[in-house]
Amino acid sequence: MSLEEVQNNAISLYNKNIEYLKEKESELYNKLLLLEEAINSGLKEERYILEYKDSYFDIYDSIEEKWIYNEDSIKYSQKLVNEINDNPKSNSFKTFYEFEYEEGVVEKLEKASILSSAVYGNAPIADYIASNSSTEHKLKNFYCFMVLGVGLGLHIPLADKLLNSKLYFIVEPSLEIFRLSLFVTDYKALSQKTLLKLFIGLNKDEFYEKFRTLVEKTYFYNQYLKFTYFSKSCDIYIPSIQNVFTSQSHLLYSYDRELLSLSRTYEYYNEKYNFLNVSKQQQILSLENKPVLLIAAGPSFKKNIEFVKKNQNKFVIVTLWYLLPLLKEEGIIPDIVTNYDEEKRFCMESFEKLGNLDFLKNTIFIFSSHLYQPFINKLPKNQIYLFNALFSAKKDYGRIVAPSIGEITYELLIRLGVKNIYLLGLDMALDPDTGLSHSDGYVDNATQSKAEDSDNTSFSLRKNKFKVKGNLREEIETIGLFHISITQINIITKKAKEAIPDLSVYNLSDGAFFNGIEPLRIENMNMSEFKLLNKKDFDISLHKELSDVSSNESTEEDELYNKEKIEDALSLKELLDSHLSKKYSNQNEFMKLIEQVHINIHNPELKCTDLVKTLSNYCRHNLPYIVYFFNLKNIDNPKRHIKKLNKILNNQLNKIIKFYLKTLEGK
Incomplete structure (x- = not known):
């Protein structure tokens, strides 16, 4: 074939692929169109150049001054595909937590209460399959397969001939490289026999959200997600992929806990506790125009505790239940306290540390509807307002769900009409000095811990660490558990600012950066501009207004x-x-x-x-x-x-x- 024929075929294939993307992937098509215009107008200089060598194409990286393949790309692609095997545990992401059960235990567990841990509730099926599978697992069919790195895409149709997979996750961080693959690989033809999901030119946040959404829809077939690895550039997505799998909602909050939450919600409903209507943004005037300081348990709070002590009467102080022993010790009286944790041990231990509760006589408690009942019974009923945790017993009263109490409290304040929020201790990052995840003295069910360097073969929500953009510094280390929370805070803020244009949120913490929230150093705050609040009048007004948007009747x-x-x-x-x-x-x-x-x-x-x-x-x-x-x-x-x-x-x-x-x- 002459060079002219090769070029004509490549251009024809490119146009065919572009038409396919225009019809099926409009967002990606528009990105490619902008890239094409920028290159043609000279606004962008091409980094990657497609060249034909004898009988194959290669890509030249003009910045690194090297060839991507640097050999026959067709032969290389075939070698890559030859490494794919039918062992589900080889070159794959494991998407579940595996447990082993002692002999004789499972038969008893089939009769256990449905409120028993999901580890036991899942035992009958998990153990049966483990006991009846051969030691050497081999797949008959490939339902889902991931391609990490496109290059020229030559290995994708070759892999499909071997796999005949129902779905391909095709991942390529470089829009420019993917554009070159359109000249060589027939994506349209491939799409007519299988389903393609393209993750092209995405930043880490965009990739995380798109991948998470797709995993939710394909969970049937993702026990192990096998992949082929072409490009190291895809390494930026590895933590996100692992994080998506380890943070699937059913793994973070299992069905036994959901049933317990439902049961307790109906108990409080029948006992006529006040339920807050959080289905929409309320207008609580006593909160609306006052500066509200949300204190969470990140390392930044303890480091700035003197600032809080000195200025506590210039803010409405909102904090988490587990910080109360520390606040009491420092003479800080909160106006609002929140709690979401349904665990008996962590709730009850706090009372032992607190002792006398007189300093909370005017404090309002806004709790989730699934807290341990003996815990709630220790507090005055008239000071308690409940919001639906997971499920609702009252029609159209809404619910607030998030990975942790920090984000829940943040969203709660927005729904109560607060428009001037200051965040302290909502770090969602590790202390740069100590490597700890929380302020000294704070322990809840997340536990305070140090992290370890991450790798691509294993991932832990609590142990592995990686870097994200910092709030008061260029970057800071975090862990997978916090990455979930960062994403949630960004979602809450985006939705809130679309609905409330005059919402102002400031982050005072030396932790992770949050989209849409203004970083603010405490030393740069002019506290003389903040007025002293009449806390007595405020408490009376807040009680009345919360009662107006609550109900204890059926x-x-x-x-x-x-x-x-x-x-x-x-x-x-x-x-x-x-x-x-x-x-x-x-x-x-x-x-x-x-x-x-x-x-x-x-x-x-x-x-x-x-x-x-x-x-x-x-x-x-x-x-x-x-x-x-x-x-x-x-x-x-x-x-x-x-x-x-x-x-x-x-x-x-x-x-x-x-x-x-x-x-x-x-x-």
């Missing part, structure tokens, strides 16, 4: 709302029973059952959305095990396995629904 609307949830739960139970009671003779039939269970549970017309969420949580823990198991080669006697797994699934789903019905019916 209305006719609430009763109808809960009646409809019960009716739909009964209908769903009947439908699932009809599917799970059938006999299935082969794997294909059983896989269709799994899909049908998923469809039935996620019926958008169901009013029992809290039950749907809890059943979905259980399914996310367990259905991928089943799909994975039947995708393994050399599974003996599948009919026997189908019968056993169907029985376990039916048993556990029924436990959840029965507990739900008892809770709503008040039995």
Whole structure:
């Protein structure tokens, strides 16, 4: 083939791919169009140059002054594909936590309460599959496959010939390199036989959000996500990929905890506690125009505690329950205290440290609706306002959900109409001096800890550390757990500023930078401009205004709302029973059952959305095990396995629904 023919074919393929992207990937298409215009007009100098060498293409990096392949790109791509194997644990991301169970324990756990830890609730399926799988796992089919680095893309169709995967995650941080691959690789043809999800030219935050959303939709098939690795440039995404998998919602907050939260919410509802309406932004005038200092437990708080002591009467002080012993010791009296933690031990230990509570006689407690009841009983009922934690017993009262109490309190203040917020101790980063995650003396269920350097083979939400943009410095180290919170704070702020143009938020902490929040050094604040607040009048006004947007009564609307949830739960139970009671003779039939269970549970017309969420949580823990198991080669006697797994699934789903019905019916 002549050089002219090669060039004409490349241009033709490029145009074909561009038309495909215009139709299917409009955002990416527009980015490529802008890049094309910038290059053609001379506004951008090309870094990567496509060149044809004898019988193959290569890419020249004009900055590094080297070739990307530096050999026959076709042969190299084939060698890369030849390394792919059918071992699910080789070159893959593991998307679940694995547990081993002692012999004889699992049979007992099948009869355990559904409120037992999900580690035990998941045991019957997880252990059965582990016990009935061969030691050497090999996949029959590839459902999802990840391509880390595109280059010229030659390895992608070659990999597809081998894998025939249903879905490809195609990742390339360089928009310019991906553009060159459009001249060489036929993405349109590939898209006609499989599903392509393109992650091209994204920054880390954009990649994280897009990947997280897609993982939520494909959880059935992601027990292990196999990949091929072409480019080190994709390493910037590795922490995000691992973080997405380790921070999946069902892993952070399992279905047993959701059921406990639901149960406690209905207990407080029946006992006529005041529930705050957090379904929308309220106008609490006593908070609206006052400076509110939100104190969290990050290292920056302890370092600036003298500033808080000196100026506490110039701010409305809002803090977390677990900081109260430290505040009491320093003579700082909070106006509002929040708590979200449902754990008995951490709640009750605080009372022992606090001793006399007289200093809190005018303080307002805004707590989640799933706190341990003996904890709440120790405080005056008239000072307590509850917000729905995960689920609602009152119609249209909203809920606040976030990874930790810091973000929850921040969002709560916004929903209560606060427009002037100062953040201190919401670091979401490690102390640059000590490497600690929280202020000295603060311990909750996240625990104070030091982190370790991260690598690409393993990832821990609490141990591995990596760098992010700093608030008062160029960059700072954080951990995966905090990265989730940083993302959540950014989401809260973005939504809030779209709805409240005059919202002002300042970050006083030497921690992570938050989008849309202004960094502010404490030493640069002119505190003479802040007026002293009349805390006595403020407390009276705040109590009254919070009561006006709260209710401790069950209305006719609430009763109808809960009646409809019960009716739909009964209908769903009947439908699932009809599917799970059938006999299935082969794997294909059983896989269709799994899909049908998923469809039935996620019926958008169901009013029992809290039950749907809890059943979905259980399914996310367990259905991928089943799909994975039947995708393994050399599974003996599948009919026997189908019968056993169907029985376990039916048993556990029924436990959840029965507990739900008892809770709503008040039995």
